[in-house]
Amino acid sequence: MSRRVRVRFAPSPTGALHIGGVRTALYNYLFARQHGGDMLLRIEDTDSTRFVPGAEAYIIEALDWLGIHIDEGISMDAPNGKGLHGPYRQSERREIYHQYVNQLLESGHAYYAFDTPQELETKRQSVANFQYDARTRMEMTNSLTLSKQEVKERIERGDQYVVRFLVQPNEDVVVHDLIRGDVTISSNILDDKVLYKSADDLPTYHLANIVDDHLMEVSHVIRGEEWLPSAPLHVLLYRAFGWEDTMPEFAHLPLLLKPDGNGKLSKRDGDRLGFPVFPLEFHNQKDGSVSSGYRESGYYPEAVINFLALLGWHNTGDQEMFTMNELIEQFSLDRVSKSGAKFDFEKGKWFNHQYLQLRSDEQLAEEFMPILNEKGITADKALVAQICGLMKDRVNFVSELWEQVSFFFVAPSEYDEKSVKKRWKEDSRQHMTELIEVLKGVDDWTSETLDATVLPWIESKEYGLGVVMNAFRICLVGAARGPHIWSITDILGKNETIYRVENAIKVLN
RNA sequence: GGUGCUAUCGUCUAGUGGCCUAGGACAACGGCCUCUCACGCCGUAAACCCCGGUUCGAGUCCGGGUAGCACUACCA
Numbered sequence: 001m002s003r004r005v006r007v008r009f010a011p012s013p014t015g016a017l018h019i020g021g022v023r024t025a026l027y028n029y030l031f032a033r034q035h036g037g038d039m040l041l042r043i044e045d046t047d048s049t050r051f052v053p054g055a056e057a058y059i060i061e062a063l064d065w066l067g068i069h070i071d072e073g074i075s076m077d078a079p080n081g082k083g084l085h086g087p088y089r090q091s092e093r094r095e096i097y098h099q100y101v102n103q104l105l106e107s108g109h110a111y112y113a114f115d116t117p118q119e120l121e122t123k124r125q126s127v128a129n130f131q132y133d134a135r136t137r138m139e140m141t142n143s144l145t146l147s148k149q150e151v152k153e154r155i156e157r158g159d160q161y162v163v164r165f166l167v168q169p170n171e172d173v174v175v176h177d178l179i180r181g182d183v184t185i186s187s188n189i190l191d192d193k194v195l196y197k198s199a200d201d202l203p204t205y206h207l208a209n210i211v212d213d214h215l216m217e218v219s220h221v222i223r224g225e226e227w228l229p230s231a232p233l234h235v236l237l238y239r240a241f242g243w244e245d246t247m248p249e250f251a252h253l254p255l256l257l258k259p260d261g262n263g264k265l266s267k268r269d270g271d272r273l274g275f276p277v278f279p280l281e282f283h284n285q286k287d288g289s290v291s292s293g294y295r296e297s298g299y300y301p302e303a304v305i306n307f308l309a310l311l312g313w314h315n316t317g318d319q320e321m322f323t324m325n326e327l328i329e330q331f332s333l334d335r336v337s338k339s340g341a342k343f344d345f346e347k348g349k350w351f352n353h354q355y356l357q358l359r360s361d362e363q364l365a366e367e368f369m370p371i372l373n374e375k376g377i378t379a380d381k382a383l384v385a386q387i388c389g390l391m392k393d394r395v396n397f398v399s400e401l402w403e404q405v406s407f408f409f410v411a412p413s414e415y416d417e418k419s420v421k422k423r424w425k426e427d428s429r430q431h432m433t434e435l436i437e438v439l440k441g442v443d444d445w446t447s448e449t450l451d452a453t454v455l456p457w458i459e460s461k462e463y464g465l466g467v468v469m470n471a472f473r474i475c476l477v478g479a480a481r482g483p484h485i486w487s488i489t490d491i492l493g494k495n496e497t498i499y500r501v502e503n504a505i506k507v508l509n
Numbered sequence: 510g511g512u513g514c515u516a517u518c519g520u521c522u523a524g525u526g527g528c529c530u531a532g533g534a535c536a537a538c539g540g541c542c543u544c545u546c547a548c549g550c551c552g553u554a555a556a557c558c559c560c561g562g563u564u565c566g567a568g569u570c571c572g573g574g575u576a577g578c579a580c581u582a583c584c585a
Contacts, residue, residue, distance in 0.1 A: 012584080047584055116583095196583090200583090204583070225515090227585090228514065229512070254515080320533080338514075342521080470544055473546095477546095481547075
């Protein structure tokens with residue numbers, strides 16, 4: 001009961017880390033931190049055919065970016081793993097697995113099978129709903145049907161084989177799930193899963209997973225719901241090894257679903273609907289594909305974390321904004337939803353907007369400067385900060401800032417048609433011509449003085465405040481948008497302001 | 510097909526038998542603010558999958574349907 005909490009995130013390096021995987025990592029992390037336990041990162045690379053170069057480094061970088069820190073295993077500061085239970089890459093644990101495969105073989109919980117992939121395929125074709133189990137295993141080519149001598153010969157001869165788990169029929173296996181309660185499955189529907197393949201001298205997921213979780217003293221297995229159907233097999237494996245008393249507790253998380261339609265969220269949904277499904281941009285060296293990432297799309301890690309945390313978990317109460325520390329404090333497995341969550345990226349944008357508002361103007365300026373430089377603009381940082389402060393409430397991303405603030409740096413070269421149609425009246429030209437003279441007369445170029453000069457002028461002429469100001473705005477911005485007009489003139493300065501009005505008069509008639 | 514899981518506004522969810530004429534957030538819509546656009550504020554519309562049962566009383570418990578999802582590989 002008082003076992004130290006140790007959880008693991010155990011991805012396969014088969015490509016970019018899916019956003020669902022990120023959430024699994026996050027929940028594991030929150031749980032570990034809350035209980036003062038350990039968060040391990042283990043790489044499950046037992047399928048040599050699906051290995052993608054760079055994927056492991058990607059996973060590490062992604063978790064680091066998100067602020068999900070690894071206590072043990074592969075991590076940013078220990079690429080080869082830190083901790084007492086290594087190695088933390090399954091491909092480097094071959095020797096360990098041998099021992100446990102043999103244990104199962106010797107205790108009669110597993111057996112050799114020599115059926116070739118072709119033979120199995122043929123069998124599946126000819127027998128409806130074929131499954132390698134108690135009903136069929138005696139019809140197959142394995143150490144249960146072959147003589148001891150022949151099995152020995154085949155192995156010595158170098159025939160390829162697999163080791164299968166022997167599932168006893170007619171037994172109800174109960175998986176206790178922290179989120180779903182007891183799930184009972186009959187062993188009759190389980191097949192004799194392959195535990196080890198001689199072809200690449202590696203175990204399959206199931207064996208490696210159980211052995212590693214046991215050896216690494218994992219206390220809680222928090223993973224996606226797609227694993228629930230194989231959980232009974234895992235329970236049986238713990239039992240076969242005699243490790244049932246230290247078997248971890250299970251919690252199967254609901255899946256992340258497509259925003260529209262049905263089914264599990266996939267990479268294609270992101271491409272189709274225009275949002276990332278990966279934390280970082282990923283260049284797949286295997287197939288040459290490039291996948292967009294949240295980081296490169298301008299999301300803040302805090303926003304991604306907050307958004308993800310609430311996709312499948314919610315506390316009582318109405319709180320929406322959570323820092324990582326608040327999540328650590330408040331998270332609990334029994335408040336995780338049981339049903340899948342559709343991935344609504346609109347809310348993700350809102351979260352980013354919230355976190356962007358929380359940034360200081362100086363921070364935003366720092367983030368925005370490179371974009372300005374790209375546009376060929378050099379500006380004083382204090383000025384950029386001032387502009388950011390003025391305009392940040394209307395963007396979700398720093399990258400959206402440019403289209404909002406460009407008029408501060410570049411005089412309008414064209415004027416928004418709709419705005420002109422609505423706000424540039426017949427008299428506007430006359431008004432602006434007069435306004436130029438009024439502006440020229442202002443020596444103290446401040447909001448206060450301009451306000452005290454221009455407004456009375458408009459009033460005395462009875463031109464209408466809105467009529468003049470909106471036309472003025474079009475001159476300065478090129479459209480009917482932007483902050484308070486004196487905020488604009490303040491930044492533009494007297495000469496530029498007058499120049500823009502003159503220019504607009506020339507272009508607009 | 511088989512097995513399992515799940516089921517509250519369009520979406521994420523609150524709700525653990527009476528506080529529910531079902532609450533919050535995103536999105537939508539309307540209004541206020543106002544020199545414009547945003548922000549903000551206020552408001553509107555919007556849901557308990559269906560049928561039974563238990564109970565004085567059910568969104569909440571039970572059963573059955575239905576639907577969705579997952580799994581069903583020498584992938585993880």
